[in-house]
Amino acid sequence: MSKNKVLLTDPLDDNNPITVQVLGICSALAITVQLKAAIVMSLSVVAVMAASNVIVSILRNLIPNRIRIIVQLVVVASMVVLVDEVLRAYAYDVSKELSIFIGLIITNCIVMGRLEAFALGNGVWRSFLDGVGNAFGYGAILILVAFFRELLGSGNLLGVQVIPDSFYEMGYENNGMMLLSPMALITVGLIIWVQRSRNRKLIEKA
Amino acid sequence: MNRDSNSYTFIFATLMVLVVASVLAFTSQSLKDLQNDNIRKEKMQNILSTVGIKVDREGAEDLYNKYIKEQLAVQSDGSTDNTVNVFRDVKLALELKKSPEDQNFPLYVAEIEEDKFYIVPIRGNGLWNAIFGYISIKEDLNTVKGVVFDHVGETAGLGAEITQDWFKERFVDEKLFDSDYNLMGIKVSKTNNDPSNLDKSDHEVDFISGATITCDGVTDMITERMNHYIPYFKSIKESETALAFSMSNIDSNIN
Numbered sequence A: 001m002s003k004n005k006v007l008l009t010d011p012l013d014d015n016n017p018i019t020v021q022v023l024g025i026c027s028a029l030a031i032t033v034q035l036k037a038a039i040v041m042s043l044s045v046v047a048v049m050a051a052s053n054v055i056v057s058i059l060r061n062l063i064p065n066r067i068r069i070i071v072q073l074v075v076v077a078s079m080v081v082l083v084d085e086v087l088r089a090y091a092y093d094v095s096k097e098l099s100i101f102i103g104l105i106i107t108n109c110i111v112m113g114r115l116e117a118f119a120l121g122n123g124v125w126r127s128f129l130d131g132v133g134n135a136f137g138y139g140a141i142l143i144l145v146a147f148f149r150e151l152l153g154s155g156n157l158l159g160v161q162v163i164p165d166s167f168y169e170m171g172y173e174n175n176g177m178m179l180l181s182p183m184a185l186i187t188v189g190l191i192i193w194v195q196r197s198r199n200r201k202l203i204e205k206a
Numbered sequence B: 001m002n003r004d005s006n007s008y009t010f011i012f013a014t015l016m017v018l019v020v021a022s023v024l025a026f027t028s029q030s031l032k033d034l035q036n037d038n039i040r041k042e043k044m045q046n047i048l049s050t051v052g053i054k055v056d057r058e059g060a061e062d063l064y065n066k067y068i069k070e071q072l073a074v075q076s077d078g079s080t081d082n083t084v085n086v087f088r089d090v091k092l093a094l095e096l097k098k099s100p101e102d103q104n105f106p107l108y109v110a111e112i113e114e115d116k117f118y119i120v121p122i123r124g125n126g127l128w129n130a131i132f133g134y135i136s137i138k139e140d141l142n143t144v145k146g147v148v149f150d151h152v153g154e155t156a157g158l159g160a161e162i163t164q165d166w167f168k169e170r171f172v173d174e175k176l177f178d179s180d181y182n183l184m185g186i187k188v189s190k191t192n193n194d195p196s197n198l199d200k201s202d203h204e205v206d207f208i209s210g211a212t213i214t215c216d217g218v219t220d221m222i223t224e225r226m227n228h229y230i231p232y233f234k235s236i237k238e239s240e241t242a243l244a245f246s247m248s249n250i251d252s253n254i255n
Helices: A002-012 A025-030 A035-058 A065-090 A092-098 A100-107 A109-117 A124-154 A165-169 A181-198 B006-050 B057-067 B159-163 B165-169 B212-227 B230-254
Strands: B068-074 B105-112 B115-125 B130-137 B144-151 B187-189 B204-206
Touching: A002 A124, A025 A100, A025 A124, A025 A181, A035 A065, A035 A092, A035 A100, A035 A109, A035 A124, A065 A092, A065 A100, A065 A109, A065 B006, A092 A100, A092 B006, A100 A109, A109 A124, A124 A181, B006 B057, B006 B105, B006 B115, B006 B130, B006 B144, B057 B068, B057 B105, B115 B212, B130 B212, B144 B159, B144 B165, B159 B165, B159 B212, B187 B212
Parallel strands: B187 B204
Antiparallel strands: B068 B105, B105 B115, B115 B130, B130 B144
């Protein structure tokens, strides 16, 4: 049991896809201006990763070795198309906002990486946990970055104004820089800094 | 079974493609109605937003039916074809491929309290792909009430900025025609000498830096589309003048 639990908790900290493996940075920069988009993106990645990890794990003894990358790609791509179709039917505004980034989940290195490194060699349940764990690890950072960017950049959280008007009257201004992608990279950098100062074993030996 | 043999690989690939294709086709078909409904309501939202009505997607249909009184298919000679359901059937992307004589030019007429607005759908080319929107004109058939723009794939932060409120607001109250009712359009201009947009009859609004092709596309699509409505607008103006004339005759007879 504890061995399975590690599959969920490890990607949240010690082996986080974004802050430790530095994968999936592209989408982390692009869709973290608003918290809502980041949450939907995270949930979409959870759905895609869990489903494709399970499918590839079920098929792992049937997939011909020579075309395994193609098979993985087809599985991921069809999951992404499914998510996209569902969003366009039930969450149209969000799907417009995320537009091509949903499609780009296919190219998110985390997804293919976990299929190749884990699902091909492990059982269904463990693969499912690994997919969910890594997607949460990715999503957690995404949501954290989006929290700071929306709060400091537009004074809102989930579209609702949280910084009181009295602050603005006293001369406080929203920082427009936070809305630009470079600040997302810097925010990720700060998160990595905090994480490494708390978790010494992540620091490489000189 | 030998997983490395060629025949196994082919069979596996074929089966996989068949399964995936049917699953995706099934999903796409079963969600199609919901998706089209979203697109339809968004179109209503866009049309309403040009006359200053902000509404969420759910409420769009009620308000649309309340305020949009007429949906006309204007012909190139200025007549209207009442047999066409322009909202549902006229797709501007397809109309643009026909020659002007064969096109239907959709026109939505909104009545909000005492005011009447004419809403014209516009479509043209940006840098990467199509740009489109709606432009609403006040009852004088000259002054812009509001615009809305959208795009398929303009560059984020540059061309894509045409969808922003600050850009759309520049068009409000601008004039499309000169005093002799010649179409001047509204030029999105780099050499605009009126950056704070105080002069509303200069037929120009300020440019977006770095979005040359997209802004030129906006200029062009407004002129190109509005041009086709001139015969119809003139016929309205004439009938109004005729009406005003006969009204003044009645007045003088009474006196």
